[in-house]
């Protein structure tokens with residue numbers, strides 16, 4: 157009896173401390189540095205909200221204090237509303253240097269009433285070229301939505317509101333590079349790319365509508381923080397849950413649903429672009 161009670165108490169203490177860790181993890185002040193924009197990026201509401209803005213003079217951006225080597229990283233973002241043509245909101249993980257790895261979400265704005273494009277890419281050892289683009293099944297400017305990267309040694313899964321939209325598997329066994337040696341920071345920025353972003357650059361930014369603004373909240377990382385050559389894994393719940401996570405049948409179906417109905421570009425089907433043959437990962441039946 158006594159031992160059952162003490163186990164119970166220990167469990168409560170563990171739950172309480174995990175909850176505390178998880179809520180601390182959502183603070184922008186603890187987790188991020190504003191890196192550019194001369195006051196255009198702001199941390200508000202006691203660290204619970206971050207806003208980026210863009211005007212004719214400059215955009216703005218932030219980056220994580222920590223470097224991560226694997227994790228499940230969630231961020232809620234509300235994109236630039238109204239006429240966002242020409243603007244790009246980039247949210248990505250990246251290591252540094254000429255042979256860096258990178259996992260990208262980029263949101264390309266549009267004129268009022270026309271859909272955003274969600275552009276994704278994966279770089280390994282400095283080389284990208286793995287673009288997939290999507291429409292979203294909701295208006296990403298009227299509310300916050302959760303954009304997640306699950307990155308473990310076997311796969312990278314991009315998700316939107318918990319629905320997987322893209323999976324990049326570890327296919328090192330057949331000679332495809334996979335990011336797993338370089339720790340990455342989280343970066344986000346709002347900038348002007350009117351030369352190419354919207355409808356192939358035909359629609360320019362309407363500066364009368366500036367400043368443009370994107371908002372962030374509820375950052376959560378169940379992840380391994382890399383520091384001084386050591387990895388320390390943290391977050392709520394067990395590490396092995398995300399470290400070994402893969403798509404179950406339901407999620408594989410949801411992934412196929414998104415790819416069938418919302419994918420508007422896939423490098424893996426762009427045979428014109430690869431006259432020498434599609435990249436190896438596209439040919440493996442996965």
Ligand SMILES: *[C@@H]1O[C@H](CO)[C@@H](O)[C@H](O)[C@H]1NC(C)=O
Pocket residue numbers: 264265266267270271272273353354355356
């Ligand atoms: C903007 O809207 C047009 C028309 O619906 C569409 O073709 C385009 O893909 C949309 N997105 C971007 C980023 O141009």
